[in-house]
Amino acid sequence: MADLRLLNRFDYVLAESFRQTIRDCAGEIWEANGVVSWASSLKQASPAHANGVMRMNRLMSAREVMGITAGFFRARGHGYTVLVRSDDRALTGEIKRSGWGLEAEHVALVLTGPLAVPTSTKGVDRRRVKNPSGMLDFCATITAAMGSGQDVQRFVNLGLRRIQALLAPSKAAFLAYDEGTAAACALGSVIDGVVFIGWVGTKPEHRRRGLGTSVTEAAVQAGFDQGASLAAALSPLTAVPFLATLGFEEVGRYREYVFPPPN
Numbered sequence: 343m344a345d346l347r348l349l350n351r352f353d354y355v356l357a358e359s360f361r362q363t364i365r366d367c368a369g370e371i372w373e374a375n376g377v378v379s380w381a382s383s384l385k386q387a388s389p390a391h392a393n394g395v396m397r398m399n400r401l402m403s404a405r406e407v408m409g410i411t412a413g414f415f416r417a418r419g420h421g422y423t424v425l426v427r428s429d430d431r432a433l434t435g436e437i438k439r440s441g442w443g444l445e446a447e448h449v450a451l452v453l454t455g456p457l458a459v460p461t462s463t464k465g466v467d468r469r470r471v472k473n474p475s476g477m478l479d480f481c482a483t484i485t486a487a488m489g490s491g492q493d494v495q496r497f498v499n500l501g502l503r504r505i506q507a508l509l510a511p512s513k514a515a516f517l518a519y520d521e522g523t524a525a526a527c528a529l530g531s532v533i534d535g536v537v538f539i540g541w542v543g544t545k546p547e548h549r550r551r552g553l554g555t556s557v558t559e560a561a562v563q564a565g566f567d568q569g570a571s572l573a574a575a576l577s578p579l580t581a582v583p584f585l586a587t588l589g590f591e592e593v594g595r596y597r598e599y600v601f602p603p604p605n
Contacts, residue, residue, distance in 0.1 A: 537565020
């Protein structure tokens with residue numbers, strides 16, 4: 343029961359993080375009966391931050407969810423990503439009946455208390471992003487970490503190159519500089535008493551030195567310093583061991599299904 347309560351809270355914070363991103367880039371949000379859909383000015387189906395949908399409760403049937411969602415994005419000519427909680431069997435089944443397969447699985451992780459002693463890496467200068475120059479370094483770092491594909495670059499430019507995305511009072515963005523070069527980044531956003539960690543990445547040539555750990559710790563601690571009582575992160579399977587070393591524990595999973603733009 344405790345895990346379900348945490349997962350429901352995680353659900354709420356995750357949806358609000360997507361809403362914030364879309365508000366920051368002047369996109370559109372539609373909500374009804376527990377279904378939340380959001381669309382940016384980009385037409386790409388992925389990442390979910392750009393165009394996506396979540397079902398927050400079971401008031402609307404799975405078939406209705408998929409029908410309304412398809413109509414919302416078809417009217418805009420957009421592709422989209424459906425994020426489905428692993429315990430939502432009805433919605434998973436409806437998607438599978440439509441012929442779409444699983445694209446990726448992500449793990450909902452939470453940390454219920456502040457971190458222990460922060461990591462110190464010799465020769466690394468860890469800084470909080472406080473100005474436009476730092477914002478540009480953050481965007482360049484996460485783009486390099488995620489891969490320089492056009493979809494990634496477009497969304498980073500749209501979603502993060504805005505003052506409110508990285509410098510709002512509820513946000514704490516950090517960079518690790520390795521001999522003067524921005525090498526790793528992480529962002530913490532305080533939402534309803536939870537610091538939600540995202541946009542964590544390290545440039546390939548700077549990996550395996552603890553830089554990602556350093557900036558993630560800083561983002562988590564900044565959130566707790568602002569009054570958060572819980573930290574949360576939605577992680578790909580490959581990054582779970584990294585977050586587990588910081589004390590994060592799994593409370594659930596989300597499945598990601600990607601629907602391409604209409605022809």
